[in-house]
Amino acid sequence: MSEAIKTPGAEIDPRVFDTPEFQKNPFPIYQQLRDHHPIYHDRFHNRWIISRYWDVDGAFQDNESYDRAVYKPDGPYEFGSRHIFGPNILEYGNSGEHRRLRNIVAGQFVGQKLQDFMPMIHQISDEVIDKFIDDGEVEIVKQFASQVPIRVISNMLGLPREDEDTFVEWYQALIAGLGFGGEHLAAGMEARNDMWGYIDPLITERSKNPGEDLLSRICVAEMDGSRMTPDEVKGFVALLLAAGGDTTEKAIANMWYHLMYTRPDQLQDVIDNEDMWENTFTEMMRYDPVVHAQFRHTTREIEIHGDVIPERAGVILYLGAGNRDERAFKDPDTFDIHRDDLHMGKENRSGRYKDGKNGHLGFGIGQHFCMGYAMARQESAIACSKLAARIKNPRPKFAEHEGISSPSIDSGGFRTPEELWMTFDT
Amino acid sequence: MASVIKEDQVVGRNGVVISKRPQRSDGPPKYRTYEVYQRERVGESTEKIKPGQLISEDYRLDPYPIVAVLREHYPCYRDWLSNSYWISEYNDVTSIFTDDANFETRPKTWIYGLENPGRNLNDELPLLEAEEIFVDTQAEEIASSIASGLAQNGHGDLATGFAARFAMDLLLKSLDIPDKDAGQFTSLFWRMQRGTSWNPALREDGIKAMDELTHYLEPIVGLRKKEPGEDLISVMVQLAPDNNPVTVRDIVVTLLERDHETLHGALANLWFLLLTHPGEHEKAISDRRLMKLAYLETLRHSTPVLSAHRFAIDEVERFGRLIPEGAQLVCSAAAANRDPKIFNEPDRFIVDRRDMCQRESRGQYRADGLATGIAFGLGKPSIHPAIPEDRPRSRYALTRDTAVAASQALVSHLDNIQLAKGASPHLSALTVGEMHTCWKLPVTYSKK
Numbered sequence: 001m002s003e004a005i006k007t008p009g010a011e012i013d014p015r016v017f018d019t020p021e022f023q024k025n026p027f028p029i030y031q032q033l034r035d036h037h038p039i040y041h042d043r044f045h046n047r048w049i050i051s052r053y054w055d056v057d058g059a060f061q062d063n064e065s066y067d068r069a070v071y072k073p074d075g076p077y078e079f080g081s082r083h084i085f086g087p088n089i090l091e092y093g094n095s096g097e098h099r100r101l102r103n104i105v106a107g108q109f110v111g112q113k114l115q116d117f118m119p120m121i122h123q124i125s126d127e128v129i130d131k132f133i134d135d136g137e138v139e140i141v142k143q144f145a146s147q148v149p150i151r152v153i154s155n156m157l158g159l160p161r162e163d164e165d166t167f168v169e170w171y172q173a174l175i176a177g178l179g180f181g182g183e184h185l186a187a188g189m190e191a192r193n194d195m196w197g198y199i200d201p202l203i204t205e206r207s208k209n210p211g212e213d214l215l216s217r218i219c220v221a222e223m224d225g226s227r228m229t230p231d232e233v234k235g236f237v238a239l240l241l242a243a244g245g246d247t248t249e250k251a252i253a254n255m256w257y258h259l260m261y262t263r264p265d266q267l268q269d270v271i272d273n274e275d276m277w278e279n280t281f282t283e284m285m286r287y288d289p290v291v292h293a294q295f296r297h298t299t300r301e302i303e304i305h306g307d308v309i310p311e312r313a314g315v316i317l318y319l320g321a322g323n324r325d326e327r328a329f330k331d332p333d334t335f336d337i338h339r340d341d342l343h344m345g346k347e348n349r350s351g352r353y354k355d356g357k358n359g360h361l362g363f364g365i366g367q368h369f370c371m372g373y374a375m376a377r378q379e380s381a382i383a384c385s386k387l388a389a390r391i392k393n394p395r396p397k398f399a400e401h402e403g404i405s406s407p408s409i410d411s412g413g414f415r416t417p418e419e420l421w422m423t424f425d426t
Numbered sequence: 427m428a429s430v431i432k433e434d435q436v437v438g439r440n441g442v443v444i445s446k447r448p449q450r451s452d453g454p455p456k457y458r459t460y461e462v463y464q465r466e467r468v469g470e471s472t473e474k475i476k477p478g479q480l481i482s483e484d485y486r487l488d489p490y491p492i493v494a495v496l497r498e499h500y501p502c503y504r505d506w507l508s509n510s511y512w513i514s515e516y517n518d519v520t521s522i523f524t525d526d527a528n529f530e531t532r533p534k535t536w537i538y539g540l541e542n543p544g545r546n547l548n549d550e551l552p553l554l555e556a557e558e559i560f561v562d563t564q565a566e567e568i569a570s571s572i573a574s575g576l577a578q579n580g581h582g583d584l585a586t587g588f589a590a591r592f593a594m595d596l597l598l599k600s601l602d603i604p605d606k607d608a609g610q611f612t613s614l615f616w617r618m619q620r621g622t623s624w625n626p627a628l629r630e631d632g633i634k635a636m637d638e639l640t641h642y643l644e645p646i647v648g649l650r651k652k653e654p655g656e657d658l659i660s661v662m663v664q665l666a667p668d669n670n671p672v673t674v675r676d677i678v679v680t681l682l683e684r685d686h687e688t689l690h691g692a693l694a695n696l697w698f699l700l701l702t703h704p705g706e707h708e709k710a711i712s713d714r715r716l717m718k719l720a721y722l723e724t725l726r727h728s729t730p731v732l733s734a735h736r737f738a739i740d741e742v743e744r745f746g747r748l749i750p751e752g753a754q755l756v757c758s759a760a761a762a763n764r765d766p767k768i769f770n771e772p773d774r775f776i777v778d779r780r781d782m783c784q785r786e787s788r789g790q791y792r793a794d795g796l797a798t799g800i801a802f803g804l805g806k807p808s809i810h811p812a813i814p815e816d817r818p819r820s821r822y823a824l825t826r827d828t829a830v831a832a833s834q835a836l837v838s839h840l841d842n843i844q845l846a847k848g849a850s851p852h853l854s855a856l857t858v859g860e861m862h863t864c865w866k867l868p869v870t871y872s873k874k
Binding site: 011012013014015018041042043044045046047070071185186297307308310311312313314 | 472507508537748750751
């Protein structure tokens with residue numbers, strides 16, 4: 001007996017976007033959006049939604065029409081004092097100031113400069129694994145994924161190793177403070193102020209006597225004779241924690257989740273061939289990326305799909321929806337690390353690849369393309385392959401798992417499983 | 427509300443007037459170097475409220491405790507979830523309403539996103555004049571006929587059987603809609619009004635209703651063009667703003683832009699408050715002047731229109747923060763009208779309040795400093811010159827006088843009106859953002 005397939009209808013109640021169901025499984029709604037409302041005017045939240053692959057791609061590419069900043073780029077603004085991150089590069093929209101700040105730091109995360117940090121990533125991964133390797137089981141989120149990236153960043157910045165645990169605490173408070181929920185804000189601000197108090201003398205010191213660490217490099221990096229101010233350095237460090245720490249942490253947990261629960265038949269492929277960790281990373285970034293949405297503001301009226309988005313309207317680009325668009329990928333709802341229609345190698349900001357395949361949208365495209373794309377990929381792959389190499393027969397501890405979810409709208413952070421237990425032999 | 431589109435304005439396909447403001451040619455914006463709170467979700471986390479509360483079930487039922495938190499702690503609240511700024515102090519709200527250089531209203535046709543929707547004729551002087559004559563001569567009679575009908579039973583529902591019915595009867599009679607079509611017209615009108623909600627299903631239905639209403643009105647408009655009567659459709663078809671004859675679609679848009687909440691919602695709220703405050707009830711029915719005061723106090727205490735939206739025309743510094751171009755401002759009348767800095771004991775319903783004046787509730791102060799309260803009819807004064815002899819009363823004043831006349835008619839037919847036994851009426855909106863009013867108000871009474 002065949003069961004009638006229930007195809008989602010056209011009607012979307014915009015309140016659905018605030019529900020825990022949507023935080024957990026937004027994909028049926030994404031499909032409704034793509035199929036019935038390529039432009040969806042959500043009056044409840046005063047925003048427009050774009051969800052198809054090529055529309056999201058188009059909006060990312062078109063910086064003239066879609067601005068990341070809320071305010072005009074030429075205003076004499078001072079950012080920061082009531083801001084968890086302080087002043088930072090993301091505030092400057094598509095302006096020249098954004099390009100200046102970005103150009104100063106972007107080079108630190110790719111190429112040889114990134115390769116210099118690789119041995120340290122190996123070492124930290126091993127240290128973290130050492131702590132649970134004898135237990136025969138691990139809760140991946142807390143014991144592994146959340147431990148590696150922040151320690152890597154702390155080391156990249158050249159902070160003393162004995163302060164690493166304090167740094168991890170600040171980091172957790174900061175991330176929690178990013179949500180709508182008020183209760184975490186005060187703790188977040190306090191952590192930020194403590195961290196800045198800690199970093200301030202380091203900035204002064206390393207500006208005078210720069211070493212090889214990232215903090216020194218950022219302090220003295222110049223582009224056309226311009227350096228970051230101490231406040232901009234601090235803001236950048238805070239941003240680095242969320243953009244480079246939280247996202248990578250979630251990526252690592254999500255990769256293991258998908259291999260244990262979404263596609264357990266492909267786990268062995270990855271264990272047999274550690275190159276496959278990069279594929280896993282790429283497919284994870286397509287199938288259910290850490291970040292599902294980016295916000296833009298229109299700078300002009302935009303005609304699209306027979307509809308018009310007015311000037312200065314809020315637009316949400318659902319890259320999580322674009323990644324599941326059957327117009328771009330075959331069988332998009334299947335997780336497959338051997339997928340032949342997805343560009344599996346390193347991403348780039350143009351979103352166009354020589355192999356003619358479509359890339360995932362998980363890092364964005366264009367002017368605000370993720371600066372840490374190469375680092376996130378390598379760090380995740382190294383940490384995961386290290387773990388896989390040191391254990392035998394990894395398997396889920398529990399047969400059932402409630403799955404990946406975005407955090408509730410009241411707290412900050414990105415998509416991840418809450419807990420992920422794995423058992424293994426050594 | 428700028429209604430009649432002027433020739434020199436360019437209107438986008440979705441009804442937004444574009445390129446109407448002067449271009450800024452002399453360098454950067456002219457505000458001080460300013461602390462800007464920008465990034466989504468960041469630095470805007472607020473200890474005492476979460477944005478979800480502003481679109482919650484609690485808000486739908488009783489918004490007052492929630493907006494009080496905004497007013498007392500976050501008078502210009504950046505609501506990231508709903509992508510808007512909530513303004514809640516009395517003086518701030520009024521300052522926005524009167525500042526049409528910086529903040530614009532967008533018509534309901536914009537909410538609908540309609541291409542070439544038609545023209546709103548509500549500010550056309552001949553229409554206002556005809557409306558004034560109509561309500562002055564007919565309103566009391568219509569109310570009396572409803573009240574005498576109610577008087578036969580000994581019990582009834584003042585929300586549905588009086589407030590809603592009176593508002594609709596008045597509209598039907600003013601347009602001279604045949605009695606046999608009353609049900610059909612009422613349903614189309616309501617569906618069209620509810621379509622301006624955020625709910626996409628209601629919007630779809632509203633668009634259909636607008637088309638059906640256009641279709642329904644076509645033959646009627648044709649007839650009235652040939653043989654005009656005294657009704658408002660006849661008045662409208664004879665108008666020719668900008669030398670372009672009025673179309674059926676213009677009439678539909680004019681009906682759409684009418685705030686149906688004003689009469690229906692305010693009347694229902696007035697009687698809800700009177701019946702739940704027996705002492706004030708006594709005062710109000712004792713004479714016409716006090717009934718008028720009760721109506722004004724109703725608009726302050728429990729306005730059916732909880733908030734009005736304005737949009738920033740340009741980036742502007744206000745209330746200690748920078749408001750970006752195009753930002754949506756939710757001006758909360760509910761919060762402002764209960765601002766303890768303006769009104770003593772603002773949560774109490776006091777018919778003969780000493781700290782509120784009786785002028786039009788445009789959210790202003792009288793010369794002696796008394797505040798007026800904020801109701802619908804918000805914003806800048808009428809576009810017509812203020813020479814009372816030469817112009818009709820404002821639509822706000824017409825609505826007020828109509829509501830008072832209707833209540834007086836009720837009082838003159840029914841005696842000893844009180845809540846039905848076991849009834850526990852309350853105010854609510856059908857969905858968040860819609861009219862906040864009393865939908866069931868069962869009463870008993872005796873015939874006078």
